Amino acid sequence: MSIIYPEIPTEATIGVTAPSSGLHRMNYDLLELAIYQMEEKGYRVKVGDTCWMQYKARSASAEIRALELNTMLQDDSIHFIFPPWGGELLIEILDLIEFEKIKPKWVIGYSDISLLLLAITLKTGIATAHGPSLIELRGEDIDPTTAMWERVLRTEPGEEVIQHPSEKYQLEWRNNSGSSSIFHLTENTKWKTISNSPMFVKGRLLGGCIDVIQHLIGTPYGNVPNFQNVHLQNEPIIWYFDNCTMNLTSLRRTLVQMRLAGWFENCSAIIFGRNPVTEPIDDYQETDVYMELAEELSIPVGYDIDCGHMPPQITFVNGAYAEVRIYNTAGMITQKFI
Template sequence: MITYPVFTNGSTIGVPAPSSGVGEERHNILNQAIKRMQTKGFNVVSGETAWTQNKAKSAPAMKRAKEFNSMIKNDEIEVIIPPWGGELLIDILEYVEFDKMQNKWILGYSDLSVLLLAITLSKGLATAHGTNLVDLRGEYSDETTAMWASVLATNRGETIVQKSSPLYQKEWSHNNPSSCVFNLTEKTYWKTINNQPICIEGRLLGGCIDVIRHLIGTPYGDVKRFRDKYIPNEPVVWYLENCELNTTDLRRSLVQMKLAGWFEGCSGILFGRSHGNYKTDF
């Protein structure tokens, strides 16, 4: 059975940087995000790693893991929201104290999905694929982004409905943000393989395929054990974001996931928008 953390509005947010931190040139946007959360009634505990960045990571692996472990064990912190993703979160997995993991929400996306998926598969603890902290610095949040608090505050046995965003942002523009941070200009649309409406259901697993594929064959990527122990006889819906993989690399990764048994019991796969190279001969 999946364990769902408890979250209440006005609780304490922990801000470590288990992947990338925020370099000095962008400290202003992290400060804005923290102040915005404080004006909404949240207490914010910021880690040292959130403010540093060197060689594609916020700090050495041991320091990042130690800070994350400390926040996980801190009874006063109810939710952990790193500033953003990055590149080298996988460095810290061997140092994360999974056996001491408390039931608290961890929210993020991109490289953070390595940690989110590893925790869910290893502990049966629900994690949240959603907004990073710097995305919450605006005067207000668009309807989709603003759902993070409502979703995390949903109690076990309750239901919450999420809808697709009407518009999305085409590209990042940190130096020209809108009042809600994102410059929402492009219309959201859905496509299916046969261009027909479909209905699928199951437990959501996934993240950024560029990075979660590296969990395959490791102790942190045992999907079969997770399914047998925590969701026996339940289908899985995979959601996959492609950041930088070209078409052939994406295909290789999907085949690897299939050969590793990750798609057993799968009822469907959701793909997010991709900037990858889709020019190919097949």
């Protein structure tokens, strides 16, 4: 078996459902603007009821969320699924998803949505896309890094797509009133390696928001060794991680658990997105976490990559063959749909 790459027709329909969090009434305009921008690009948009619901940290009950998601995953008239944004409790619906009935189609998002993305790829071999949320595309002006989501999803099987580091990134979220751009990109981007030497690695991409994907460990939805054997024919993995809220010792504990669970067997490299939680704990620094991991696994480790909650972000495809290059002043990620 190999990786299945969904294809998007010229005239495509987007399914919008909220398997994690929906929107409170005061935020409806955010989704309405995003839908408008998608329609302006020529997409048809089908919006599920869960998007307009939010109560007690989730859009609806697990049963309702799973039913709407399953319906869209099995609907041939919907060509890819774009949740409005992340949330907190997507994990509640995992055992209600009908993985064996999923029709190959793109699912894209990040944060809590990355739990769904990784589970789908590990269970089915269908590629999924870790990239911007739909609501982040509501602006009139989209930066070049974020805008690559569409080029990536429209890459044909057998072809490749190249992405480069952003010029600048967003340090903190601010009110964007009066701006046609959603992000406020003010800080210079620089991809780094823990060894301070160039990195060039090859492998199959897997990853997501480490806060949530860690909870797949030990479940039927997180069997990385089986996926690597069945779908990758034991090719090496390049892991990419976004950290949203974990402090440094929590991050360290999680990485050790992943190693003990076999997630890092036959791993060629690990790359981390920009970390918004860098406060040292008893002199334990962010770079200490990465250095210890590199030494334990004897692999290159990169960090401050365009990935996650400090936008903009590269669109990473779970399951895709990738070549990652990080130089002193530049970098690139090539993804091949093979």
